[in-house]
Amino acid sequence: MSEPDEGMGRSDDDVRAAVVSALRRESPDIDPLVRVCRACVALLPVDGASVSVMSGSQHRETLHASDAVMARLDSVQFTMGEGPCFEAFDERRPVLVPDLARDGAGSWPAFASEIADQQVGAVFAFPIQSGAITIGAMDMYRREPGLLNAGELATALRVVDLAAVAIVGASSGDGTDADVRDLAPLRRDRAEVHQATGMLISHLGVPPELALARLRGYAFGTGRLVEDVAREIVSRRLRLESIDI
Amino acid sequence: MNDPALSGVPRELRLLQAFVDAADTLVDDYDVTEMLHQLAVRCVELLDAGAAGFMLSDQRGSLQVLASSDERTQLLELFQLQADEGPCLDSFRTGQPVLVSDLSESEQRWPQFVPEAMRENYRAVHALPMRLRQQTIGALNLFGHQPGPINEQDLLVAGALADVATIGILQERAIHRGEVVTEQLQDALNNRITIEQAKGLLSHAHGVDMNQAWEQLRTYSRGNRTRVSDVAYRLVTGELPPVALLPGRGAGPEHAKLS
Known part of the structure; x- marks a missing residue:
């Protein structure tokens, strides 16, 4: 969002550059998700970050938590079935709680009482998703209460975009790990990518996350950009049968 | 229109x-x-x-x-x-x-x-x-x-x-709480992506262009008093079969002429 007092000086490019440079500080041998969480803590006024995935409506698993407090926050929520991160999963939208002591008990009483012994001032939970495809969530906490400002929020959303790339790359083995290192993909997909995904859902009769994985896999296998392949599919220049193999 | x-x-x-x-x-x-x-x-x-x-x-x-x-x-x-x-x-x-x-x-x-x-x-x-x-x-x-x-x-x-x-x-809540603005904007943007996915799905399933697919989505949503983004989500996740949106089923063919 553009605001006259804050965030205006920080353009899209600045945010991208900062995220890129934070990631480059880490060794490429380290798991991409660990690097993404570290970059998150380095760039933002937060004390911990985690990435969780869900498969089906029941199974939820934290892939990485940067510290014990964050790990505890996630596990309490998954056990109790409530909490801001849990809600971000379910509602498929960010849940930002700038003052957990003030707002937590009213919204999530069991969660709030269970973590009362932890020093957690604020929690920010972002779903990792693309339309109807819900992959997981990235959660952050800070010891002191307080909301992220516009510039910090832009960085947080970028980091979440990157977590999505890291997860999809890890699960499909299509070489996106290299992308995380080079940071090329920090742009969001265009409408054609979503439309082509929809066409593949119908053509292949598979769930949306699989259709998107097929699209990406085909683009990677033929050495082309996903959005170029998508554009050809949508304009009916590329037959969907070519992607079946 | x-x-x-x-x-x-x-x-x-x-x-x-x-x-x-x-x-x-x-x-x-x-x-x-x-x-x-x-x-x-x-x-x-x-x-x-x-x-x-x-x-x-x-x-x-x-x-x-x-x-x-x-x-x-x-x-x-x-x-x-x-x-x-x-x-x-x-x-x-x-x-x-x-x-x-x-x-x-x-x-x-x-x-x-x-x-x-x-x-x-x-x-x-x-x-x-x-x-x-x-x-x-x-x-x-x-x-x-x-x-x-x-x-x-x-x-x-x-x-x-x-x-x-x-x-x-x-929506009104946003006027009072800063963080809700973010939640609403991100929700609206993600719904838009879901709608694009659903347009692609319908376009393939029914052999129509993206604008016609959009009209099918709207017609069905209005006929069933439900949100366009909810219909799109149910289509993409397989909960709602695309055939339900064909004219003559449920929403009635008179709506199909609106485009």
Whole structure:
């Protein structure tokens, strides 16, 4: 969002550059998700970050938590079935709680009482998703209460975009790990990518996350950009049968 | 989509009707997608524009298309080009209207956007900020086929329609809590992605173009009193079979003629 007092000086490019440079500080041998969480803590006024995935409506698993407090926050929520991160999963939208002591008990009483012994001032939970495809969530906490400002929020959303790339790359083995290192993909997909995904859902009769994985896999296998392949599919220049193999 | 009942009616009355419709929409469980689409269509009618659309801040410093007066792929592309450059991005960044009465004179300012817009036969483009107090959350974009300035009165009307859209997107709670603005904007943007996925699905399943797929989505949603984004989600996740949206099933064929 553009605001006259804050965030205006920080353009899209600045945010991208900062995220890129934070990631480059880490060794490429380290798991991409660990690097993404570290970059998150380095760039933002937060004390911990985690990435969780869900498969089906029941199974939820934290892939990485940067510290014990964050790990505890996630596990309490998954056990109790409530909490801001849990809600971000379910509602498929960010849940930002700038003052957990003030707002937590009213919204999530069991969660709030269970973590009362932890020093957690604020929690920010972002779903990792693309339309109807819900992959997981990235959660952050800070010891002191307080909301992220516009510039910090832009960085947080970028980091979440990157977590999505890291997860999809890890699960499909299509070489996106290299992308995380080079940071090329920090742009969001265009409408054609979503439309082509929809066409593949119908053509292949598979769930949306699989259709998107097929699209990406085909683009990677033929050495082309996903959005170029998508554009050809949508304009009916590329037959969907070519992607079946 | 011209409402035949309103053609020939003075503009003041049509304008009033647009606001009454918007106020009617803003009750309880309304559909943001449908409301914005109708506002975009009203913009075209009331301002004699060729096309209109709303672009929303993605909160990463750029803009995404949220709603448009029609869903032709070429038009959506023109809106989306402005994520990188164009009147909308400038209006969003400055919080001020950007009025371009003759595109052919602006090629240096926006070297990628202007040729594409002119290829689609647009000659004038206006962008108005969507503002919430000190923040700008997006921009209303108007395209015209004839060159020429927008008059003072039209500018007021466009500004008022942009304000209605802002209120509609953020819903009332947002006015009080800063963090809810983020939750609403991100929700609206993700719903838009779901709708694109559903358009692709329907386009393949029924052999129709993206605009027809969009009309199928809307027709079904209205016929079943449910949100466009919810119908899209159920389609994409396989909960609702695409055949349910074919004319003659459920929603009735008379709606299919609206495009």
